[in-house]
Amino acid sequence: MSSIPSVVPPTANAYTQDRRGGALLGANFRNALDALRANQTRAFLTMLGVIIGVAAVIASATLTLGVATSVNQRFTSLGTNSLLIFPGPANTSGAFNALGSAESLTLSDAQAVQKVAHLVNVSPLLAVQGQVVYSNRNWNTQIQGVYPNFQSIKNWQLAAGHWYGTAAEAAGLPQAVIGQTIADNLFAPTGTDPIGKTIRIKNQLFQVVGVLQAKGGQNDDVIYVPFTAALNRLKNSTFVDAIQAEVDNVSDVAQAQQDVTTLLQKLHHIQGGVNDFRVLSSNQIIQAAQQNIAVLTALFVGIAAISLTVGGIGIMNIMLVSVTERTREIGIRMAIGARQSVIRNQFLIEALTLSAMGGAIGIVIGLLIGWALTSGLQLPFTPDSTSLILAFGVSAIVGVLFGLYPAVRASKLDPIVALRTE
Numbered sequence: 001m002s003s004i005p006s007v008v009p010p011t012a013n014a015y016t017q018d019r020r021g022g023a024l025l026g027a028n029f030r031n032a033l034d035a036l037r038a039n040q041t042r043a044f045l046t047m048l049g050v051i052i053g054v055a056a057v058i059a060s061a062t063l064t065l066g067v068a069t070s071v072n073q074r075f076t077s078l079g080t081n082s083l084l085i086f087p088g089p090a091n092t093s094g095a096f097n098a099l100g101s102a103e104s105l106t107l108s109d110a111q112a113v114q115k116v117a118h119l120v121n122v123s124p125l126l127a128v129q130g131q132v133v134y135s136n137r138n139w140n141t142q143i144q145g146v147y148p149n150f151q152s153i154k155n156w157q158l159a160a161g162h163w164y165g166t167a168a169e170a171a172g173l174p175q176a177v178i179g180q181t182i183a184d185n186l187f188a189p190t191g192t193d194p195i196g197k198t199i200r201i202k203n204q205l206f207q208v209v210g211v212l213q214a215k216g217g218q219n220d221d222v223i224y225v226p227f228t229a230a231l232n233r234l235k236n237s238t239f240v241d242a243i244q245a246e247v248d249n250v251s252d253v254a255q256a257q258q259d260v261t262t263l264l265q266k267l268h269h270i271q272g273g274v275n276d277f278r279v280l281s282s283n284q285i286i287q288a289a290q291q292n293i294a295v296l297t298a299l300f301v302g303i304a305a306i307s308l309t310v311g312g313i314g315i316m317n318i319m320l321v322s323v324t325e326r327t328r329e330i331g332i333r334m335a336i337g338a339r340q341s342v343i344r345n346q347f348l349i350e351a352l353t354l355s356a357m358g359g360a361i362g363i364v365i366g367l368l369i370g371w372a373l374t375s376g377l378q379l380p381f382t383p384d385s386t387s388l389i390l391a392f393g394v395s396a397i398v399g400v401l402f403g404l405y406p407a408v409r410a411s412k413l414d415p416i417v418a419l420r421t422e
Helices: 010-018 023-038 040-076 107-113 150-154 166-171 180-186 227-234 250-267 282-325 327-335 340-376 385-411 415-420
Strands: 082-087 119-134 137-146 158-161 175-178 198-201 204-212 222-226 242-247 277-281
Touching: 023 040, 023 340, 040 282, 040 340, 040 385, 082 250, 082 282, 107 119, 107 242, 107 250, 119 150, 119 180, 119 227, 137 180, 137 227, 150 242, 166 227, 175 180, 175 198, 180 204, 204 227, 222 227, 242 250, 250 277, 277 282, 282 327, 282 340, 282 385, 327 340, 340 385
Parallel strands: 137 222, 175 204
Antiparallel strands: 082 242, 082 277, 119 137, 119 198, 119 242, 158 204, 175 222, 198 204
């Protein structure tokens, strides 16, 4: 007796074959793209939440990395054997104020600190923000009045010229050592050699005697002048903005820090109260800055997480609408042999495609925003590949998590009820 061949609809055979290998995945992906193309405006508006969230993550990560890189570049040059004395007490977060934001240190304090054991170089510092002009070009930068030994404290090397000496300091000569950023903006465009040229700082004329070697970041955007010249010509003040010292050995930093603190407490007549100054090592400054950056990063990531959650809810909402609109289609596919897993995976892949496309677009927009922010703030643009991968991965996970419920709901539809739906 001959066997009766089973009659199976062609589409059912297709589903049976698609389960082998990656054919089913490819078919579901094509179906997802077709569904998105059929409703392009709705798909874009659905992706918008994910795009904004991912863009916020990338932009904030790029900005905070730029800030962190700039901070590290600025303070790494101090070395591990430096002490910085700032006026004013530390605030509740342990951070410190900007130069010139408090007044409690004087030149006599700096002269007294010079006598502390283990300190080989000590310099007071006057900071002035102002416009520097040469010919028809100008640049806004920070000018710092320091002693000649500041070169040793900061370990500055010169690309051209020389650092001003003790004679220039004693006489208050208007000499200046400029950073590479200043040279690039005032002199490089015309190919002029800066050495010997006269620049105007505020309304005072200074002669350029040296150009610093580049260190990177904000380190290069500075001009150093003799402390006496800064005091007489740029900022006539009885207070100094900071005192910086070099310790003879890394192992003596803690002892020197304690000795300086004790000396200044005595000079300022502080007995058991709150100090009106802070003595910090370079490592402490870097740690405080990194803590502030970490808090800022956490804040940005939290805001971005909220945006991603809203985007995920939007995906879930639109997928539920899609399931309702395509109920009859689902019934037909199940009637001709499509299994529940096939229906579930189709809608899950559609949600994943939505979130993945939104994540990719968000990464591009986030990088553009991050580049614009870092360029505007003159920070290094240092995108992190880990954050890019993480942001894309999170956007994909959001699609899976928020698309799972609509996909499961679609797979559990009764085909008979679905076929009756108009």
